[in-house]
Amino acid sequence: MNRSTPAVHVDGIVKRFGDVTAVDHLSLDIHPGEVVAFLGPNGAGKTTTVDMILGLTRPDEGVVEVFGGDARAAVALGRVAAVMQSGGLLKDFTLRETVELTASLFRPARPVDEVLERAGILDVADRPVGKASGGQQQRLRFALALLPDPDLLILDEPTTGMDVQGRRDFWSAIRSDAARGRTTVFATHYLEEADAYADRIVLVRHGRVVADGTAAEIKAMASGRTVRATLPNADAASLARLAGVDAVDVRGDSVIVHGSDSDAIARHLLGHTEARDLEITSRNLEEAFVALTADEAPTTETPATGDAIPEGVHA
Numbered sequence: 398m399n400r401s402t403p404a405v406h407v408d409g410i411v412k413r414f415g416d417v418t419a420v421d422h423l424s425l426d427i428h429p430g431e432v433v434a435f436l437g438p439n440g441a442g443k444t445t446t447v448d449m450i451l452g453l454t455r456p457d458e459g460v461v462e463v464f465g466g467d468a469r470a471a472v473a474l475g476r477v478a479a480v481m482q483s484g485g486l487l488k489d490f491t492l493r494e495t496v497e498l499t500a501s502l503f504r505p506a507r508p509v510d511e512v513l514e515r516a517g518i519l520d521v522a523d524r525p526v527g528k529a530s531g532g533q534q535q536r537l538r539f540a541l542a543l544l545p546d547p548d549l550l551i552l553d554e555p556t557t558g559m560d561v562q563g564r565r566d567f568w569s570a571i572r573s574d575a576a577r578g579r580t581t582v583f584a585t586h587y588l589e590e591a592d593a594y595a596d597r598i599v600l601v602r603h604g605r606v607v608a609d610g611t612a613a614e615i616k617a618m619a620s621g622r623t624v625r626a627t628l629p630n631a632d633a634a635s636l637a638r639l640a641g642v643d644a645v646d647v648r649g650d651s652v653i654v655h656g657s658d659s660d661a662i663a664r665h666l667l668g669h670t671e672a673r674d675l676e677i678t679s680r681n682l683e684e685a686f687v688a689l690t691a692d693e694a695p696t697t698e699t700p701a702t703g704d705a706i707p708e709g710v711h712a
């Protein structure tokens with residue numbers, strides 16, 4: 398595979414449903430072997446974007462390319478497979494029969510037992526779909542997506558209904574395939590899954606990308622750090638002038654300084670003031686998510702540099 402051709406190239410896509418702009422000039426390149434999480438609140442435009450990448454819907458504006466060509470062609474060639482939230486399954490077939498039937502549509506397809514095993518449902522393969530649990534049905538959808546041995550796997554809320562072990566098995570299968578070059582894009586509400594398993598997180602709000610980076614970069618971008626210290630008579634104005642500081646709060650003998658460079662803040666407090674009892678804290682990904690997707694947060698495509706602190710994010 399040519400590493401310079403992105404697995405997914407999305408440029409300025411817009412999708413409107415009547416008055417609703419579901420996707421609003423969204424641009425994104427995803428490279429082969431990346432595991433990318435699409436994170437955002439309900440209605441952010443994740444599913445609509447995924448549908449356009451799969452060629453299920455066409456954008457009103459903009460370009461979508463998958464492996465350098467048309468999305469539908471890539472799907473038809475078996476290079477792209479998807480696990481969607483509510484893919485229809487026939488209740489009377491067994492899990493194995495469902496996989497066998499779907500395998501007959503792909504030439505060549507991976508062996509049926511291999512995909513059942515990878516999806517963790519080989520031992521329950523003779524159970525009718527209608528009697529399988531929600532998590533097992535979700536694993537079945539995953540098994541079906543693995544049949545064409547796709548180069549790009551697109552997953553919408555893939556682990557919904559799976560128990561803890563199911564999630565672990567699922568993600569270990571995804572990570573081992575990523576190590577062999579498979580690209581994976583997944584939409585999720587589970588922040589801890591994005592944090593633990595994605596190489597990169599694309600945070601979407603109101604159909605636009607509000608942050609794009611590693612989990613660590615997103616956390617730093619949203620939150621910066623908070624430095625607390627005991628400092629009677631703190632000079633709030635001079636602290637506020639330090640590089641990267643976006644909020645200073647004086648509470649009695651304590652001062653709380655929030656900014657992107659906590660080391661510089663700490664150095665200043667210890668070197669140039671009488672501050673003591675320093676405490677440095679950062680927000681977790683969930684708090685970063687809330688801060689970046691809050692309605693008052695600005696909608697800009699800002700690189701996750703750590704020094705771009707959105708308004709409304711204060712200690």
Ligand SMILES: Nc1ncnc2c1ncn2[C@@H]1O[C@H](COP(=O)(O)OP(=O)(O)OP(=O)(O)O)[C@@H](O)[C@H]1O
Nearest residue numbers: 414417418419437438439440441442443444445446
């Ligand atoms: N077929 C449609 N007709 C009208 N509006 C739609 C349609 N599909 C999506 N929308 C609207 O577009 C916006 C984006 O929806 P989308 O399903 O892409 O969001 P999402 O990020 O996947 O949300 P969720 O996390 O709830 O699944 C929402 O306001 C939704 O109501």
